[in-house]
Amino acid sequence: MYTLASCDIPKAAAVWIEPLPLQSAKSATARGVAAQRALGPNDRVIVRDGHFYTSGEAGEAGANQRIRFFGVNLALSANFPSADDGEALASRLAELGVNLVRLHAIDQPAGSASANAYPVGILRDATHPELDRQAAAQLKSFITQLSKHGIYVDLNLHVNHTFPASRPGDFIPPQSKPLxxxxxEMIQWQIRYIRNLVAALDLRNTPALAMIEIDNESTLIDNWQEGSLPSLVKGRFLQELETKWAQYRVAHHLSPAPLPLVPRGVSATLAKEAAQFFVDLDASYIDLMTSxxxxxxxxxxxxxxTQVAHGGRWRHGGFVNFDVNRSASFIDxxxxxxxxxxxxxxxxxTDWRISNSWLGDAADSTLLNVAYARAAGKPFVISEFNQPWPNQQDSAMLPVVTQLAVAQDWDGLILYNWSHDKNWHVTTPSDFSLKGDWTKLVQFAQCAHYFRAIRPNTAFPRTTISLSTDERMRAATRNVAGAFGSYLSDQHAVPLTLPAHRQIMMADAVAFRVRDEDHSPTSSYLDIDRGEKQIRFGSSYAAGVTGYLPVDQRVSTPILDVTLLPPSRGFATAFLTSVDSEPLAQSSHLLLTLPGFTMGSTRNGPQSLESSGLQGQWQTIAPERGGAPSSNLKDVSGPSQMERIPANVSLRIPSLGASVYPLSFDGTRLAAIPAKVTQxxxxxSVNTKSLPFAASYEIVIQH
Known part of the structure; x- marks a missing residue:
């Protein structure tokens, strides 16, 4: 047992953490995930009635069915595996219930590929839109391998490409954004690149192509409202922008005026005109690329x-991004x-910080806020989300977000990410990567199975919130910066917690309006107790609790009770789902996950977060050697270690008998543990000294 720091507990707590006996990178929780068949012509994805469906004629295999996506991002060289690695990776992802891979950040030079190094991009060089033949061939082969395992792809077009300076004195910002x-010239380059990409990958004849994203996290209107345009647009590019502004004013019968690069210090009228100008430029770009x-x-x-809202530690976006995406057929x-x-x-x-916070600490501004980024009548996808390692409360992320997505009836969840590099098979944690984050790996297939199965009475009743074009523009001049919930609360008294019990859709209207579209019954719930710092969540098919659970005190949900036992530090996430697709109360086959946080190893034991010498609440992992401020997040020594969470668990399920099987971390069912059964x-009990260490449990009920 080791004493590790936790910023949300007044004193350092004793944590029971021990090495994981991993023999392979298999997951323990692929229960209920059926083998995925290869994709065919009837599996092409289309948009209908505000959701994704497969095409083809009704009655044909796989055709005319609604589909939800649960997947992962691959970035940079991870998109270009060798033939052997591509097959192994596709198989691994299919085992986890992945049915979509987001191919992210491929738009950069391939570099020098070899037997020991994948290409890092698909371009021949930074100047020309022609593709590197080997990189294109490897990506096309990988898409085919994914397709054979029933996995679609989401192809991202502009993410990373930085145009080289073509004139003396050109200033090109990172990734060229927003130039x-x-x-x-850059627009024409992108059109040629798209044509080359479509031809090389034969995308017109690729049923596995589920969706395409034009541009990642980039709009002029976001840069303008945040005040960053002066640092991004300079020299001849500024002159080009000012020329377009002058032409815009003439076309709209407006008197000449200087282009305001920031919304502050100008009249409300000029700020609104500038906002409309930037939105029109953004929308015209998306229109052209979409066509x-x-x-x-x-x-x-x-x-x-492009994304209606996005943000890492700071939020970006705004209501006007619905206007920017007017020609998009889905929203992300x-x-x-x-x-x-x-x-x-x-x-x-080697120089990073986290605050080691919990999902529920700012639920209104993160978890619930993103619900307002959905447009009525269009599918909605969260194409990046994470609470990255080594956060010690990250066990909350996947189950809670999955439950919110089920209740909001969203269409896709794509975790960022699986891997940035060729080391897709490692078993130690690193940066954003799922591949060695055993806390999330334990839960991933469980969440995939729950989300992808579209079950009755699990969606919240719908509420449509309408804003006028004029109000969306005015909000941009005030720098909403993605704070949708706060704006609606401040301006229109919309409760911040509305997405916790109503399905949210945003629409256009001549004036503000909130309309409850239906009052359909739902079994879903998402109860956030800010005082106790706990979230209870679930539906007829799932039950969960996460947060700071007092040791030796029972915490109850409608069907699942959890009592943490010493020496727990007082934080846990327990998630119970039906494996046989029956409601929990009638199910004969259940899965319970209860993972602790994951760490790598040092010569003296598990890694630990430390706040010593850092200002405020920031924490990092100190390196074992060298003078860097932090241990390298991309180079973590094994074995992986996990916090062990001892607890008493009670399921309020009528039964004649029950068997509870711990699952090893390589997926093996262990000997049944004692269970007390009443009517x-x-x-x-789990994870006490006399019981095996496990983070997931298969429960077989006799009715």
Whole structure:
């Protein structure tokens, strides 16, 4: 047992943490995930009635069915595996219930690929839109391998590409953002790149292509309302933007006026005109790219423009991004809890901080806020989300977000990420990666199975909130910056907690309006107790509790009770789901997960977060050697270690008998542990000294 720091507990708590006896990278919780068949022509994805469906004629295999996506991001070189690695990775992801991979950040030069190094991008070089042949061939092969395992792809177009300076004195910001939106040469380059990509990957004849995203986290209107345009748009690009502004004013019969690069210090009228100008430029860019893709691949291919809202440690976006995405056929958004902060240089993996906070600490501004990023009548996807390692409360993320997505009837959840590199198979944790984060790996297939099964009476009743164009523009001049819930609460008294019991859709109207569309019954619930710092969540098919659970005190949900036992530190996430698709009360086959946090190892035991010498609530892992401020998040020594959570568990399920099987971390069912069965409850203990260490349990009920 080790004493590890936790910022949310007044004193350092004794934590029971021990090495994981991993023989492979298999997951323990793939119960209920059926083998996925290869995708065929009838599996092409289309948009209908505000959701994703498969195409094809009714009655044909796989055709005309609603589909939800539960997946992971791959970034950079992870998108270009060798043939052997691609097959192994596709198989691994299918085992976890993944049915979509987001191919992210491929738009950069391939570099020097070899037997020991994948390509890091698909471009031949940074100057030309032509593709590297080997990289394109490897990506096409990988998409085929994913398809054979029933996994679709979400192809991202502009993410990373930084255009080289083509004139002396050109200033090109990172990833060229936002120049690629309005510079005519860059726009034509992107069109040629799209044509080359579609041809090389044969996307028109690829049923596995589920969706395409035009541009990642980039709009002029966001940069303008946040005041960052002066640092991003300079020299001839500023002149180009000012010329377009002058032309805009002439076309709209407005008198000449200087282009305000920030919304502050100008009249309300000029600020509103500038907001409309930037929104029109953003929307025109998305319109052009969307029409280009549709012409090449087909008009039914789901396309997103750019994220309505996104944010790591700071939020970005706004209501006007619905206008920006007017031609998009689906909407996506990103959100993170306790994203890394890099105090000196962005993405310096040896100099990072986290606050080690809990999902519920700011639920209104993160978890619930993202519900307002959904547009009525269009599918909604969270294409990036995470509470990245080594946060010690990250066990809350997957189950709670999954339950919210079920209740909101969203269409996709894509965790960021599986891997940034070729080391997809490692079993130690690192940065955002799921591949070695055993806390989330224990829960992933369980959450995939629950979300992808569209079950009756699990969606909240719908509420549509309408804002006028004029109000959306005025909100941009006030820098809403993605704080949708706070704005609606301040301006219109909409409760911040509305998404915790109503399904939210945003719409356009001549004036503000809130309309409850239906009062359909629902079994879903999401109860956030801010005083006790606990969340109870679930439906007829799932039950969970997360947060700071007092040791030796029972915490109850409608069907699941948990009592943490010493020496627990007083935090846990327990999640119970039906494996046989029956409601919990009638199910004969259940899965319970109760993982602790994950750490790598040092020579003296498990890694630990430390706050010594850091200002405020920031924490990091100190390196074992060298002078860096932090241990390298991309180079973590094994074995992986996990917090062990001892608890008493009680299920209020009528039964004649029950067997409770701990599952090893490689998926093996261990010998049954003692369980007390009455006519109304099944009670058992887990992870005490006399019991095996496990983070998941298969429960077989006799009715």
């Amino acid at each position: 690629q939106i309005f510079d005519d 280009t893709v549709s012409e090449l691949i087909g008009k039914t291919t789901p396309i997103a423009g 958004a990103h959100f993170y809890v306790d994203h890394y902060w890099f105090p000196h240089r962005q993405w310096d993996w 109304t409850t099944v009670t058992f």
